[in-house]
Amino acid sequence: MPTKLTINGETRELDVPDDMPLLWALRGELGMVGTKFGCGVGLCGACTVHVDGVATRSCSTPVSSLAGKQVSTIESLAESPVGRALQQAWLDADVMQCGYCQAGQLMNATALLAKNPSPASDEITSAMAGNICRCACYKRIHAAIAEVAANGVSADA
Amino acid sequence: MRELAQTAQLSRRSLLKAGALAGGGLFLSVTLPGMAQAATGGGAAELNAFVSIAPDGVITIVSKNPEIGQGIKTMLPMLIAEELDADWDQVKIVGSDYHPTKYGFQFAGGSMSTPMNWLPMRQAGAAARQMLLEAAALEWGVAPAGLRTSKSTITDPASGRTMTYGQVASSAAKSKVPDLAKVPLKDEKDFVIIGRAIGGIDSPKIVRGEPIFGVDTQLPGMKYAAFERAPVFGARLRSADLEAAKAVPGVEDVFVIEGGDNPAELVDGVAIVAGNWWIANKAREKLKIDWDTGEWASHSSANYDAQAKKLWAEPPKDTIVEEGDVSAAFAGAAKVIEAEYHYPFLAHVPMEPQNCTALVKEDGSVEMWAPTQMPQSGHQGVAKMLGVPGEKVTVHITRMGGGFGRRLTNDFMHQAAAIAARKKGTPIQLIWSREDDLRSDFYRPAGWHKFRAAIDAEGKLTGLEDHFVTFSTKGEIPMFAQMGPKVFPAGYVPNLKYTVSQMESRVPMGALRAPQSNALSYVFQSFLDEVAAEQGSDLPTLLLSLLRGKPDEPMQRGFGGESPGFSPKRAIGVIEKAMQMADWSTPAAEGRAKGFGFYFSHNGYFAEVVEASLSRSRQPVVHHVWAAGDVGKHIINPHGALNQIEGSIIDGIGQALGLAVKIEGGAVQQSNFHDYPLPRMPVTPTIDVEFVKSDNPPTGLGEPALPPVVPALTNALHALTGKRVRSLPIDRKLFA
Numbered sequence: 001m002p003t004k005l006t007i008n009g010e011t012r013e014l015d016v017p018d019d020m021p022l023l024w025a026l027r028g029e030l031g032m033v034g035t036k037f038g039c040g041v042g043l044c045g046a047c048t049v050h051v052d053g054v055a056t057r058s059c060s061t062p063v064s065s066l067a068g069k070q071v072s073t074i075e076s077l078a079e080s081p082v083g084r085a086l087q088q089a090w091l092d093a094d095v096m097q098c099g100y101c102q103a104g105q106l107m108n109a110t111a112l113l114a115k116n117p118s119p120a121s122d123e124i125t126s127a128m129a130g131n132i133c134r135c136a137c138y139k140r141i142h143a144a145i146a147e148v149a150a151n152g153v154s155a156d157a
Numbered sequence: 158m159r160e161l162a163q164t165a166q167l168s169r170r171s172l173l174k175a176g177a178l179a180g181g182g183l184f185l186s187v188t189l190p191g192m193a194q195a196a197t198g199g200g201a202a203e204l205n206a207f208v209s210i211a212p213d214g215v216i217t218i219v220s221k222n223p224e225i226g227q228g229i230k231t232m233l234p235m236l237i238a239e240e241l242d243a244d245w246d247q248v249k250i251v252g253s254d255y256h257p258t259k260y261g262f263q264f265a266g267g268s269m270s271t272p273m274n275w276l277p278m279r280q281a282g283a284a285a286r287q288m289l290l291e292a293a294a295l296e297w298g299v300a301p302a303g304l305r306t307s308k309s310t311i312t313d314p315a316s317g318r319t320m321t322y323g324q325v326a327s328s329a330a331k332s333k334v335p336d337l338a339k340v341p342l343k344d345e346k347d348f349v350i351i352g353r354a355i356g357g358i359d360s361p362k363i364v365r366g367e368p369i370f371g372v373d374t375q376l377p378g379m380k381y382a383a384f385e386r387a388p389v390f391g392a393r394l395r396s397a398d399l400e401a402a403k404a405v406p407g408v409e410d411v412f413v414i415e416g417g418d419n420p421a422e423l424v425d426g427v428a429i430v431a432g433n434w435w436i437a438n439k440a441r442e443k444l445k446i447d448w449d450t451g452e453w454a455s456h457s458s459a460n461y462d463a464q465a466k467k468l469w470a471e472p473p474k475d476t477i478v479e480e481g482d483v484s485a486a487f488a489g490a491a492k493v494i495e496a497e498y499h500y501p502f503l504a505h506v507p508m509e510p511q512n513c514t515a516l517v518k519e520d521g522s523v524e525m526w527a528p529t530q531m532p533q534s535g536h537q538g539v540a541k542m543l544g545v546p547g548e549k550v551t552v553h554i555t556r557m558g559g560g561f562g563r564r565l566t567n568d569f570m571h572q573a574a575a576i577a578a579r580k581k582g583t584p585i586q587l588i589w590s591r592e593d594d595l596r597s598d599f600y601r602p603a604g605w606h607k608f609r610a611a612i613d614a615e616g617k618l619t620g621l622e623d624h625f626v627t628f629s630t631k632g633e634i635p636m637f638a639q640m641g642p643k644v645f646p647a648g649y650v651p652n653l654k655y656t657v658s659q660m661e662s663r664v665p666m667g668a669l670r671a672p673q674s675n676a677l678s679y680v681f682q683s684f685l686d687e688v689a690a691e692q693g694s695d696l697p698t699l700l701l702s703l704l705r706g707k708p709d710e711p712m713q714r715g716f717g718g719e720s721p722g723f724s725p726k727r728a729i730g731v732i733e734k735a736m737q738m739a740d741w742s743t744p745a746a747e748g749r750a751k752g753f754g755f756y757f758s759h760n761g762y763f764a765e766v767v768e769a770s771l772s773r774s775r776q777p778v779v780h781h782v783w784a785a786g787d788v789g790k791h792i793i794n795p796h797g798a799l800n801q802i803e804g805s806i807i808d809g810i811g812q813a814l815g816l817a818v819k820i821e822g823g824a825v826q827q828s829n830f831h832d833y834p835l836p837r838m839p840v841t842p843t844i845d846v847e848f849v850k851s852d853n854p855p856t857g858l859g860e861p862a863l864p865p866v867v868p869a870l871t872n873a874l875h876a877l878t879g880k881r882v883r884s885l886p887i888d889r890k891l892f893a
């Protein structure tokens with residue numbers, strides 16, 4: 001049975017096998033390839049999206065479980081002030097090396113700051129521990145999040 | 158330690174071509190013949206640079222080397238823009254396809270891009286600047302020598318007139334083409350772009366999630382493929398029952414691919430094609446394949462370990478190097494110490510799983526979108542496999558989600574092309590699962606070292622022996638499982654002997670970031686730490702005593718051309734710097750200890766100090782790393798440079814703390830990040846980096862910061878607990 005859900009503000013109907021993970025519906029059916037495949041089993045965070053605002057591993061979330069939910073992906077990150085501020089902080093700190101993990105890192109960091117706008121240093125570390133960066137840009141990822149937490153986010157940023 | 162040193166020296170014969178752009182403006186291409194030998198053993202390759210300046214002032218630079226996250230796509234254009242005196246904000250950087258005759262040597266690996274491109278890229282920029290100057294001088298009726306340039310603008314100080322590069326670009330196309338070897342270069346103290354921290358050129362696209370990686374390739378009508386190959390290395394496909402997989406809804410085709418026994422090319426397997434990769438991949442569960450594993454199913458890590466011990470008990474098969482009189486040194490020793498070391502196979506696991514998109518057209522021509530560090534060999538291999546001439550194969554190089562040496566081997570390109578050849582006219586995107594990636598790698602070879610050291614009555618290290626046990630494949634020791642005769646401290650201990658024995662294996666082996674050095678640094682710098690402790694001294698003191706007063710070694714030939722030999726002076730420079738940074742002579746805080754490591758690899762010198770402790774549950778914790786590096790006189794882009802060093806250090810710590818690929822039943826046991834636990838944010842220590850800027854051309858930073866951190870950590874743990882870590886990854890039971 002097709003599943004009706006909202007992705008980045010648009011209503012979508014996905015007619016895929018019930019157990020197909022959201023990741024593969026996004027990438028393969030909708031051509032939205034910003035969300036990345038890293039491990040496929042919930043271990044790396046590369047595929048992180050927001051489901052009703054909560055950071056969620058799209059590789060381990062079947063499409064059929066998302067009926068009526070609001071999904072947002074990296075492609076719409078700039079629409080949120082926190083997301084925008086983090087994107088800019090990422091560029092200012094030149095966070096990335098290969099960049100492959102960074103969509104997931106940004107989505108997870110955005111969910112963290114939306115919930116807890118001024119996390120302590122170790123709160124950032126434990127909140128980000130689920131996201132692997134093979135290039136190990138951890139120092140800069142941490143610094144960029146701390147920067148946004150310290151400066152706050154204005155609604156019109 | 159020095160066998161992979163490669164710096165290219167500039168050839169004198171270079172070719173500069175210039176002309177007018179179609180829509181007006183200046184176009185420049187520089188060819189430098191005979192720069193480098195292709196790593197595949199091919200003939201002399203060329204190194205080219207492409208610059209164009211349009212009438213609107215936009216300067217386009219083609220960045221031809223594959224980008225794996227090492228920052229090359231930003232760095233090479235910086236070199237051109239510097240000498241061109243370009244306004245960096247007007248520089249547009251475009252990637253290039255693989256093109257054997259147009260762009261010459263395109264390659265990412267061995268930290269070679271910096272040394273190979275340092276001079277020629279700047280010469281190309283300087284040549285373009287000179288042509289612009291001449292055109293402006295002609296127009297104003299003055300001598301070019303009096304004119305000044307800055308930020309894409311030419312000024313005549315005498316009259317105060319100015320002209321932009323864009324305005325003069327079209328007439329500059331008619332300027333005399335300068336002699337590249339004679340064009341004057343800037344005084345290096347006047348650099349304004351080199352040395353500036355510049356963000357990665359693709360970064361804005363990355364934070365928006367735009368499709369720039371290989372796996373993001375999307376083509377009309379594209380289908381996805383999954384590929385099932387033998388779990389046991391060396392196994393061949395006997396027969397396969399494909400019916401159940403074919404019956405899975407959504408699966409469009411299932412077929413056997415017949416390969417050969419070279420894992421770097423095409424191996425036997427079964428391809429499944431579907432409109433969605435997840436469907437194709439899941440259908441693999443339904444395949445019934447009978448593999449002929451031959452003798453290889455009996456191979457295991459435990460077996461290799463037992464064989465290594467047996468080989469140690471026998472005379473070595475070969476001598477790598479013998480200096481002085483080793484037997485006499487041991488006969489006359491006041492003290493002899495012995496130790497056995499081991500390190501495991503490691504996988505690369507770049508974050509973007511292997512993938513490749515291929516289209517074989519009806520006329521037999523081939524188009525590929527490949528995340529490869531070595532497009533050359535992939536291009537040749539695919540052309541040969543499909544029996545089409547090279548010019549019928551086009552390879553688009555995509556950005557890569559990490560490489561670390563994995564994408565130097567193009568097995569995935571062969572697979573994608575072989576599958577696409579069966580689906581003519583349909584673009585096929587082959588994607589590997591993470592499990593495929595971990596189980597079908599070209600692994601950092603495991604190795605065993607049995608050391609002996611002779612210390613005389615005065616406490617001097619007089620003799621050193623290493624019996625190295627490694628692997629052979631079909632009788633030959635693979636390149637990256639070898640150890641060279643110059644591995645430090647060869648040449649610095651009066652009596653020294655390295656020997657080698659090997660055992661046969663079919664586990665594919667290859668280059669992992671800082672190949673050879675990433676393992677040899679651990680065993681040699683750990684054993685030297687043992688020697689120093691026995692002397693009542695410490696490792697940096699021992700290293701300095703071996704190195705002081707020794708001359709620089711002569712130039713040597715590597716596969717990228719000539720490179721400077723090992724310099725004890727530069728080594729001493731970083732060792733002393735690291736000692737000073739870490740306040741080495743002052744003990745660490747209560748419950749913590751410091752350890753030292755030094756290594757020279759890929760032309761870079763790094764000394765590092767690790768401060769570590771044990772957690773309440775007796776797990777090693779790294780708090781602080783101080784790193785001193787000498788990679789020449791300039792750090793071209795400090796952003797990229799520091800990022801590479803920080804990444805290398807955490808990478809090395811992660812390897813030491815928990816990574817190993819184990820073989821059982823001829824197959825890899827690990828499957829995903831739960832049993833191959835890459836380091837995560839909580840592992841990240843404080844990292845301080847300083848550069849010792851020596852008067853040498855700049856060299857690369859992708860690798861040399863990794864090797865010393867591993868022994869620095871194990872040596873710190875010894876200082877803390879008195880326990881030697883003689884096998885990696887660190888066995889936590891050691892400290893229980």
Ligand code: FES
Binds near residue numbers: 044059
């Ligand atoms: S791909 Fe989803 S967590 Fe790794």
Ligand code: FES
Binds near residue numbers: 100101102
């Ligand atoms: S930047 Fe390469 S994996 Fe994170």
